[in-house]
Amino acid sequence: MSETLYKVDISQSMDKQEIPGHNRWHPDIPPAFSVNPGQQFKMECLDWTDGQINNNDDGTEIRDVNLNRVHVLSGPVEVKGAEPGDLLVVDILDIGSFDEHPWGFNGIFAKENGGSFLVDHYPEANKSIWDFHGIYTTSRHVPGVKFAGVIHPGLIGVAPSHDLLMEWNRREAALVDEDENRVPPLANLPDEDSVVLGTLEGEDFRRVAKEGARTVPPRENGGNCDIKNLSLGSRVYFPVYVDGANLSVGDLHFSQGDGEITFCGGIEMPGWIELKVDIIKNGMEKHNIQRNPVFQPGPMDPQYSEYLVFEGVSVHETTGKQSYLDAHIAYRNACLNAIDYLKTLGYTGEQAYMLLATAPVEGRINGIVDIPNACCTVSIPTAIFDKNILPKKGLD
């Protein structure tokens, strides 16, 4: 039996929890609790926005989210005996929602607040609520689809070392300098507003609040990778950068499409996660895993046998400008092509967009060498629809 070693009260924000979690990365955030190698335990998590979204039809909530409060993480967990140079092995044994919160949300962020993958096409905020029916979900805002969740933590990672943190802040500041006034911004730099830092206080709090890296991007430590197949049943190998590893987790998704394209993002929910941890001594050198986690996906993803696949190449969709092997533009075009098609089934563009963000669609890099065009695809499982969505060619 796994004891719940980190609990949350979902009626309270993260800074009000008995042991507050954190919403910045910093090696000096103290562990919330400790475990031994081989130990199995549960942690509870708030949703990534810290409870800013409600189960209603009001899209302005997404427009007005305070992004400085994200992502509220549970932890850090100190793993006794873990040292820099080791690999931390994390088994994601199970994940679930709370009985009292049987729903999640997806949102298109507005251009002025966060933006999204298709921000120039869909600059306004929008929201969809997804109800859970056991392993399935449906939405009153995106009718006609039902699917089983590939439930996963959008964010799981270990604390950076001081050196690594400095490197992050350096390189991201340099990027912002390239276009400081861009909307949406090129990156989010450290910001003291709405910081939560566990039990830190006083001078330490102020210092860490100034230095702490934002949780939005995935980085060497894992973090907000938003990989839908890093799901229940997975085993993950993290490089360890600080004593105790300091593992944190949050941003649980009931489901997500590859790319998490609306930014708010998958089907976001509070919930619990069951973990087991272990250590491979000197594993970073032994296995040459120096940066970024490596993982084995879980065995329980729903299997689909039929997909409809949309291609995109790296030519700008409105200007016709040719880019060089740009997989970002190619995937955007694949998604836009898919939305164009889904519109012929009766969906609005916003509904189709949120469908691609939430359903278990696959995003692939198919060709990345055929100059000058990258080719990317988005694959939609046809079985999630309550009608046949294929072009009308009978079986013949």
Added chain:
Amino acid sequence: MSETLYKVDISQSMDKQEIPGHNRWHPDIPPAFSVNPGQQFKMECLDWTDGQINNNDDGTEIRDVNLNRVHVLSGPVEVKGAEPGDLLVVDILDIGSFDEHPWGFNGIFAKENGGSFLVDHYPEANKSIWDFHGIYTTSRHVPGVKFAGVIHPGLIGVAPSHDLLMEWNRREAALVDEDENRVPPLANLPDEDSVVLGTLEGEDFRRVAKEGARTVPPRENGGNCDIKNLSLGSRVYFPVYVDGANLSVGDLHFSQGDGEITFCGGIEMPGWIELKVDIIKNGMEKHNIQRNPVFQPGPMDPQYSEYLVFEGVSVHETTGKQSYLDAHIAYRNACLNAIDYLKTLGYTGEQAYMLLATAPVEGRINGIVDIPNACCTVSIPTAIFDKNILPKKGLD
């Protein structure tokens, strides 16, 4: 029974075939033959390099490939009754190698001649030969792996209209103008050297040779998409841009990893393909498929239950420069991380690189909104190795 309507002699180059195929895209290349909607037929194909690579251990062949001769395509096939605005439905019923050519090749192109995805890390040419054993392949140059091929045409597409062709040439020329002397180049513009244009002659030949778009990039018409899962059993919907559609095919791959990262690219082979074609009248508007094919993958891909997955983010691997949601860089880092790991198993970097290019590895765009880092992954099926490649944590 499917009649073979296009035959090749693999001891001869494409311009010497009874009915030469073509290696440029142009609406004025005359059809090699015609079929009716509903017809089922076979076509034979040369390998994409037009026979420049031999079954030996000599990597310099890759270094010296004449890239103006690629890709030699079989066709075009005129589908009677197809008109601009229709969708051409192509069923890929089967694909096979020739009994007398039971092998294929993979090559890392040299920086000076073509380049590849990891060109700055592996600037020298290299080659591996892959022997076919029924549905399986192995290589004396990359020992310890064996896998079933996900056999597919790297290149399949329809002829562009004159307008579309002009647009291609315009946008690609503009790109080259950005850095005309880059090595490798940003794009390949029309080049009269080594052109093959079916039965065209005289003035028409000279005009088309000057205008004909290169076959390297995937574009609106399909073309060199190099999508490994557009494999045997697939149904593809192509937008039609010219009367008769003018379908061409070539660049058969016995297998390929997502991204085709060495550029020469999957396991390249000559062979045959069995097709069935049909037409959806006015399908482009009806289904809102205006550009790029849409397809349903075939049902026969090998299924793997265990993968080892490597992540990468969009920070330059040597300079540490932060890019903005650049999936190209993120996938490159995922591949470099995988190669670092594979080296601990005893592979050279070049072997690991060619393994990622040939084996059925999956390339995913996982997160494309978490500013400033895109997150991409490359997933390697562990069952292709003759030993356990996982980090040494027992089952526990």
Added chain:
Amino acid sequence: MSETLYKVDISQSMDKQEIPGHNRWHPDIPPAFSVNPGQQFKMECLDWTDGQINNNDDGTEIRDVNLNRVHVLSGPVEVKGAEPGDLLVVDILDIGSFDEHPWGFNGIFAKENGGSFLVDHYPEANKSIWDFHGIYTTSRHVPGVKFAGVIHPGLIGVAPSHDLLMEWNRREAALVDEDENRVPPLANLPDEDSVVLGTLEGEDFRRVAKEGARTVPPRENGGNCDIKNLSLGSRVYFPVYVDGANLSVGDLHFSQGDGEITFCGGIEMPGWIELKVDIIKNGMEKHNIQRNPVFQPGPMDPQYSEYLVFEGVSVHETTGKQSYLDAHIAYRNACLNAIDYLKTLGYTGEQAYMLLATAPVEGRINGIVDIPNACCTVSIPTAIFDKNILPKKGLD
């Protein structure tokens, strides 16, 4: 959110629950509660033996089980508006174990008490305890294996009509008459000992106790089908024989191999199940589903890409007697062949036997016409073992 409409206290036996369930089939057992078509709800269940097995190493518990107490079922649920001739549609939305009971058990029944599929080879009682680790399970009694559960109700069914019940009792009595003193018996006839019949009392209780059919066999109403792939996410269509349908469920399995060969049987556990019900009026005639449920399996079973498969044919394993297309004997031989092989890996026969009963092995009827031998197979997924179990031929 699904309300829990049937609760159990796992420290109490079924007859002591607030609303007792039942352990016989009879149309006159009153519903424990009612639901409307379209309603979603949860039910809690005791383990099938009514709590007779404990988490220890004592196999005599299996030897001494009182089989008159099985299977204790939760329900019946009255579905308002369901009438004979309808189909009852049951969605199995989710299933789980109780946090306070994170383990299950498997047992080989003794020849004198229940018997099992290989009773002549393994006549003694034995037991294994399986610990749950999120979606995975391991056993201290069968080391070296770990697998994800295909969690399912071993028993789910609707009440029989009076006529159908009489037919069951008639045909089973006739079978017992063929060899009344057989050990183990040919069938279990109604027996008043240890009967639990919901809230029935007095004369009704005595009558129903005398008539009520035992729950062991699967029959026209579904019942103890023990189908491992009738698992979470499934949709089941039941013929309705009485007003309200009177659905009951129990005998939850964390996992089971096809055949449930040790009889006690899969990995048995108490737990909860989330259901949604609906009605297809006159569905029995409309869809020609007159007897036995029809179902669509759930999408979340673990996928394995590699199996080791053992064949068996219908020749008696010790006497050499040839039977005519007997799939029972053929499957028994397949299982015995598998056990013989597993012994070479260091397992005892009993361990191998319990492994086949609990792990997600597949039992197939492959050939049933090739007189005189039926051919059956048992397929073992190799990934459940912590070592390579294949015969030692390298990859070549």
Added chain:
Amino acid sequence: MSETLYKVDISQSMDKQEIPGHNRWHPDIPPAFSVNPGQQFKMECLDWTDGQINNNDDGTEIRDVNLNRVHVLSGPVEVKGAEPGDLLVVDILDIGSFDEHPWGFNGIFAKENGGSFLVDHYPEANKSIWDFHGIYTTSRHVPGVKFAGVIHPGLIGVAPSHDLLMEWNRREAALVDEDENRVPPLANLPDEDSVVLGTLEGEDFRRVAKEGARTVPPRENGGNCDIKNLSLGSRVYFPVYVDGANLSVGDLHFSQGDGEITFCGGIEMPGWIELKVDIIKNGMEKHNIQRNPVFQPGPMDPQYSEYLVFEGVSVHETTGKQSYLDAHIAYRNACLNAIDYLKTLGYTGEQAYMLLATAPVEGRINGIVDIPNACCTVSIPTAIFDKNILPKKGLD
């Protein structure tokens, strides 16, 4: 490249081939050719009836098949160095049909000539022709379905020793003695009519013709196991009973449902098979594989995500007689239930019966201990139909 070491002329019967194969099992049938361990080669095969069935609509051909001519096998292949006690490792590298024979057949055998699984329900002969379209097949006799073939040899096996052969003849004769005049018979005993025995002549021919076991049943040596997943890509481990192993193969199926229920049986075809052989010395004892082959299925079977599953239990469908854990009757009832359902889609019983025999349906032994009823299921992949076959409950 695999050389074709055994060729057939499909316009000739087996006894007229350059090197005749055989249609009986006997250790004294001389090898048709020899190979070395590690060798890869191809063999051609006639269809199992020796060419008695034509591509027409005439079902009487099935009624009149001479069953003494079956199964005509290619081989035996002597594997140099193989000795009794070894395991013969056979890789099924590939299988294909002949270009000039792009079709196969399925037939319901008549009660008077062979019979079938549902002989009392369908006593008359019937036939369906299946056309091949690359990896797919369709039938003018069973419209509305299309599926990819799980291509496999219905029959593959090694020669028995003299002792084993005598045991076969003994036990099968004893079975026939139980009801000598049964129609269809309980077993086929040796019969000199229509015997083909390779190059044997004179006295040897006459002796072997008298003793040679019929090829219909699967036995210890493998033989006519009709296992649909022993398909292309499989590795099979055969016990070796004679020097050289003497491997034979035939009865190729383009596809088959589990059970091969119409007896003639899958989609029968002539074609070729590519094999590789190797030896594990003393493997029978080392791996405890004493009888019946063990195999790993191939990786290329089509994957389906949605099935409709029909249950059956062991109560006689017309008399209501209860049998004891009889999986044969349970599977028969599952098939009859499926046919009842398929009739509501517009199929005749005969069409539905042949559909279950040819399509990739799965037959499972689900519960084999729940006295007195065995529970078996037949699972039909819904994607093979050109319309939605599920009971009409929308997605909800």
